[in-house]
Amino acid sequence: MAETLSSSTVSTKLHRIATLAKEISGRVLTTLAHHIDVPFLQEAYRRTRKDGAVGVDGQTAESYAEHLEENLTTLLDRFKSGTYHAPPVRRAYIPKVGSSTGRPIGVPTFEDKVLQRAVAMVMEAVYEQDFLDCSYGFRPKRSPHQALDAIWHTLMEMHGGWIIKIDIQQCFDTVLHSHLRSFLDQRIRDGVLRRTIDKWLKAGVLEDGRRTHPETGTPQGSGISPLLMNVFLHQVLDLWIEQMVKPHCEGRIALYRFADDALIVCATERDARRIRATLPKRCAKYGLTLHPEKTRLVPFERPTDRPQRPGTQQRTPAGTFDLLGFTHYWGRSRQGYWAVMRKTASARFTRSLRRIAEWCREHRHYPVAWQHEQLVPKLRGYFAYYAITGNLRTVQAFRFAVERVWRKWLNRRSQRQGMDWGKFDRVRHRYPLPAVRVVRLPVVS
Secondary structure, three states: OHHHHHHHHHHHHHHHHHHHHHHOOOOOEOOOHHHOOHHHHHHHHHHOOOOOOOOOOOOOHHHHHOOHHHHHHHHHHHHHHOOOOOOOEEEEEEOOOOOOOOEEEEEOOHHHHHHHHHHHHHHHHHHOOOOOOOEOOOOOOOOHHHHHHHHHHHHHHHOEEEEEEEEEOOHHHHOEHHHHHHHHHOOEOOHHHHHHHHHHHHOOEEEOOEEEOOOEOOOOOOOOHHHHHHHHHHHHHHHHHHHHHHHHOOOOEEEEEEOOEEEEEEOOHHHHHHHHHHHHHHHHHOOOOEOOOOOEEEEEEOOOOOOOOOOOOOOOOOOOEEEOOEEEEEEEOOOOOEEEEEEEOHHHHHHHHHHHHHHHHHOOOOOHHHHHHHHHHHHHHHHHHHOEOOOHHHHHHHHHHHHHHHHHHHOOOOOOOOOOHHHHHHHHHHOOOOOOOOOEOOOOO
């Protein structure tokens, strides 16, 4: 009951902040930290993931919860008085396609995660009034599926066009703090919040026992980083396209951004080439660098069945592009119309299957019933994301590949070959993997 009351009180506060930010749109807010109190931190604690990796102090969520009220009270006192000390983040690496070392992330301490969540909640209430509809990443009530739907509808309405696929090299690691601070100055100048954010930016990284202090970047993995990245790219990309690029284009253009993944849809080739030529200069102005190979211009006009007129210029064949784990391409719908289709990107398919294969290998000696219990949610999570209209065949192929991998490692539980397909048929009859169901169904017009 107390938890419900706390959540309701915090929701009321956030609504007030959002209303105020909307009423004085474009003006600076100087007093926000007073909204953060112990009930606010309790809600931030409730929203903080409890099973994440531990930080440099080794403290787990369970140990922090043993004296939760006391810990949150002292945390609030240190936060408000300015005596809060931001510990360094622990460097870890997660697998990344095309990288032998993986993607670097920073793991804060659990207490840091709670305070970052609280500060992010306040700032999010403000910036949600400013962010444009083209931004989808790490925002409340927005998802990759919504971004995919918006892109699909735009491409269908425009009959395709020219795509600028934007790839910023190490975006989170190269954000210039000076520019980030100047962007924050335009909206939030609360001393307590800004002082705490500066401490996080200067906290440093601990790796192999050595502490470094990068002069750029905001570590992936921290609760505040996605919001800071959205603030940064809102200024660098979103507003630039909306206010400075669109008025000078001859055709329709649309930007879609999910964190640091972005693409621009242009109705004309001329607009696309002009924007593509200007993008590196715009990014360089704020310390960002476009990947020379992954940032590319893709012709994506809808194919035509009409015969080519004599003397007319040959139309460039439509290409494909990858975004948010899907390859986008033109194909025929069941009704015979040309439509934008999506299928699982080959790199994502391979990576996901490799992860499950490694898991099956590591746990092959565990009871079959336990393995099945663990595999089912893994597959359901995969289906919930990738089983969209037009991608059913690829997802079914993934399910079949998982079955083959599972049988392979069950067959290697001992030196004797004991899991042929006949025996495995009995296993999967008793422990069936979930069926593939389409979770989204956009209408082809």
